[in-house]
Amino acid sequence: MENKQIIFKGYIDRAPEITDMELRKSKISMREVVRSMEDGEIVVKNLYLSCDPYMRGRMRDFHNSYIPPFQPSSVIEGFGVSKVLHSKNHKFKAGDVVTGFTAWEEYSVIHNTAQLRLIDNSDDDDNSVPIPLSYHLGLLGMPGFTAYAGFYEVCAPKKGESVYVSAASGAVGQLVGQLAKLHGCYVVGSAGTTHKVDLLKNKLGYDHAFNYKTEPHLDASLKRYFPKGIDIYFENVGGPMLDAVLLNMAIHGRIAVCGMVSQYSLSTPHGIHNLNTLVSKRVRMQGFLQSDYLTLFPRFVEDVTAYYRQGKIVYIEDMNEGLESAPAAFVGLFSGENVGKQVVRVAAE
Known part of the structure; x- marks a missing residue:
């Protein structure tokens, strides 16, 4: 054959x-x-x-x-x-x-x-x-588990906190936002097309969403959606987006570094210029792999399967x-x- x-x-x-x-x-x-x-x-x-x-x-x-x-x-x-x-x-x-x-x-x-x-x-x-x-x-594979472990274990969310997700309509980001909403958080996501932004707001349940490609000043955009600062940032993009987020983190905020897709194909990655805010705002920034948390996998499958079958989450x-x-x-x-x-x-x- x-x-x-x-x-x-x-x-x-x-x-x-x-x-x-x-x-x-x-x-x-x-x-x-x-x-x-x-x-x-x-x-x-x-x-x-x-x-x-x-x-x-x-x-x-x-x-x-x-x-x-x-x-x-x-x-x-x-x-x-x-x-x-x-x-x-x-x-x-x-x-x-x-x-x-x-x-x-x-x-x-x-x-x-x-x-x-x-x-x-x-x-x-x-x-x-x-x-x-x-x-x-x-949903029930590596991307879904990355979202689950990253949000609950690395971000350590509290009800009512403000969450920002970049690449929010992607394999990982779409679930992070929905888990955050189920947890009682205020959630904003960004994506690169009008269609994706519409999906974030109208299908995935984000409170707000914006097209980062049409925003001339990311810093000003984030200040508009997070006037009191970002408690949790789920990082999927890197580069200028991370720089803008660092300026808008709340005190004791957390950044879960899942990926930096904008940097993967660059011979010289974009430098980050606002790391001083980690000190002044006492922000915790942590990279992670889903494989660090495999003991949680059975609970993840049980929880996310139940959410999906109950209609509490969707997947694209x-x-x-x-x-x-x-x-x-x-x-x-x-x-x-x-x-x-x-x-x-x-x-x-």
């Missing part, structure tokens, strides 16, 4: 382009693949693949990071939802649906299954709201069709083309 793959061509120090990846087609014999399987391995058919900004860092030849770089001329890897076809692993059987790291290809042999999670929809019944499988890459996906669309879907993350969590559907469920 044919196995399509997305190959990483080589390291870059600029914004990613579609031509940095290539579609490769090869023939495989599933019989031979199964025959050569080792104990502990599984063979999967990939159903959905996740496009995430952190993957840009893996396109740089930089080894001093929490995750190693991609290897040139090798298949790109990332989070996915996959169906088990064959198994030599006692934890998984044929027919199971799993989520975790896989390769950007139609069929994969997964050697390291330690971080794979079985998707169990056995609690679904005729009266419950079904959870789409692709949501295990967003941007779905591309076919493995061949994956490079364009990934590249679009860095120009704001996606609306919500970017996912690629590789095959029918």
